[in-house]
Amino acid sequence: MAADTLTIEQEYANRGASLLDAEKKAIALFDEIEKTLVRSGVREKQLSDEIHKLAKERYGVRTHWHKRVVRAGPNTLSPFKEDPPDRVIEEDDILYVDLGPVFEEWEADFGRTFVLGEKPEAAKVAIRDALDPVWHAIKARYDADPTITGERLFEISGEEAGKHGYQWGANIAGHIVGSFPHERIPDGMTQLYIMNGNHESMAKLGKDGHRRHWILEVHLQDPIVGVKGFMEQLLTV
Numbered sequence: 059m060a061a062d063t064l065t066i067e068q069e070y071a072n073r074g075a076s077l078l079d080a081e082k083k084a085i086a087l088f089d090e091i092e093k094t095l096v097r098s099g100v101r102e103k104q105l106s107d108e109i110h111k112l113a114k115e116r117y118g119v120r121t122h123w124h125k126r127v128v129r130a131g132p133n134t135l136s137p138f139k140e141d142p143p144d145r146v147i148e149e150d151d152i153l154y155v156d157l158g159p160v161f162e163e164w165e166a167d168f169g170r171t172f173v174l175g176e177k178p179e180a181a182k183v184a185i186r187d188a189l190d191p192v193w194h195a196i197k198a199r200y201d202a203d204p205t206i207t208g209e210r211l212f213e214i215s216g217e218e219a220g221k222h223g224y225q226w227g228a229n230i231a232g233h234i235v236g237s238f239p240h241e242r243i244p245d246g247m248t249q250l251y252i253m254n255g256n257h258e259s260m261a262k263l264g265k266d267g268h269r270r271h272w273i274l275e276v277h278l279q280d281p282i283v284g285v286k287g288f289m290e291q292l293l294t295v
Contacts, residue, residue: 208256227279
């Protein structure tokens, strides 16, 4: 192996380790969010503010590299860039939380879905419980060919959602992630997303000469129930 290739691979591994450490901290944060904050009877914005306070006071998070997203019920169908009307979380709601906390200059991007109620609706539980298997099925197909294009992995994501009886509920299936701030993503820059139109290999080097790390998102939409489940975490570790 050439020296420059070795350097690229070692740097890729080192950056991956730092991102994984940030994700482990995000997992701990989400565990506490689920145990102490997620509940019915509060508005989405109030829960978002409480999450911000918890992350700052307990985990030292001073910066979030993207907006905090708390969506419940029909608001789960709204695209990331939209800001639907603030909604009171109901007793039997499905809701998801999507955060981008920065831990010691390394970005995490983590999302999980929760279902509320003592006797939750079976369809909502099914969506939540399908997210992890679908995520791992997509990852397995990525791991079989890490040089795959972003467009092809997006197609695969829709295929795996369909196998579980769901529609794909977004126009992307992931994006790059890195040290803060990571390579900026201008409007229309499809090469930095897992989406239609990205014909570049996901193994292509970034502008900084490093191999990019990627987040894989899962968006499972049930058109009958009218809600969506969501999760995301590191793909390339």
